[in-house]
Amino acid sequence: MTFTQVTTDLLNGFYENLLIFFVTLLGAIPFGLIITFGSMSRFKPVKWLVKTFIWIIRGTPLMLQLFAVLYVPGLVFGIPMQSRMTAALIAFIINYAAYFSEIFRGGIESIPKGQYEAGQVLGMTKTQVFFKVVLLQVIKRIVPPMGNEIITLVKDTSLARVIAIAELIMAAERYAGRGYIWPLFYTGAFFLIFNGLLSLLFHFIEKKLDYYKG
């Protein structure tokens, strides 16, 4: 067992983490936005339905949600999940969309009413006000909390091993089972490097948006 061999094995595991990470990000951002609009809806039933959904998703462990998505379709509806990865991706997207939606809502609600009113008296439509006036200001305000959440997501992807996805930590645990403990700690380096790159990216975005205040 060489260092190169361990590294290759762990990299194969980390590929699964990255897959979950990118697909979750791609799915949870638009889905989160839909949840945001639902939770801000003036139509009360929709609002409370969405609020309840957010409460359940944020109030139960992601680990439990992974099991739920894997087993409930088969047990309750008689349509078993075709692949464990699909189950993991669905669970992660739903979970992160709920968290993202609250960040989006906070960002949208933090924009002063005067910005909407200024857009309105200038004859802009609601859609134009949202996309041309409000959106960039929201993005600027939510970059730091989104950075937090996205970095948490990177680490959370290793939870997928509870439904037997051979991700990074599971790959290392196989070595631990054979008496080699160090690969387990070596996995930390993968997370650290990837999160380091993400931190740089968020810093870059913040700097990019630093050209104005307000």
Next chain:
Amino acid sequence: MHILEVQNLCKEFGSAKVLKGIDFNQEEGQVVSIIGSSGSGKTTLLRCITGLETADSGKITVGGHVTFDAAEKKKPSKAERRENQLCTGLVFQSFNLFPQYTVRKNVTLAKELLVREECKAKKRSRQETKAALAEIDESAEKIIASVGLSDKLENYPCELSGGQQQRVAIARALILSPKILCFDEPTSALDPEITGEVLAVIRKLAGEGRTMLIVTHEMGFAREVSNEVIFMHDGVIAERGTPVQVFDDPQNARLREFLSATLRA
């Protein structure tokens, strides 16, 4: 014909009756100032006229075009709403410039969106659209120069003083050529020493014959620039007249109290 006709306008917020039947007309080219203590309903009146609030009853006509009629049950279409909206312009107390855009873009944005839509609807060619946008840019530069900010075209609002920001806000409203330009306490958020530059711009516009409706606490300015002054108290127009009538010979007891209180301050 009156440029602005407000008929029996009423507005309640919950149980609070803020406007209790407002009637007044304004002539084209005139400057009307609305004065009164806070809570008298003057800002709400302005917000109803500019479409930011929906009155409970009454009718508003701008330049012969009905922009609001509480008796009309049919909801206006998107296009109608926009047309109504563009009859009036509004300059806010707190400027409300768009922080992410330069002075130039703050002024051109709304007009650009409008023209782009028009060009799309009329299936104009790309060149024609481009020419139309260039025209907007040119007129924006002229208007920004007229408020004395030619050197700030590419600056962001956060780089400007309050007075400069408010002048940009005026330019932003002007480019859409509203029939009536409304001001909601345009100098109340400014330091006393820089209110002058904003008032100078409004004075200049008055000199050019622009129709303006100004809610203000600057009594000296209201007196100097207005053709007519409206004193509001407790949701009604308590007195109206020329500045000389209102300031030198007030009939209403409340107005006398209000004037002596503001003069003492």
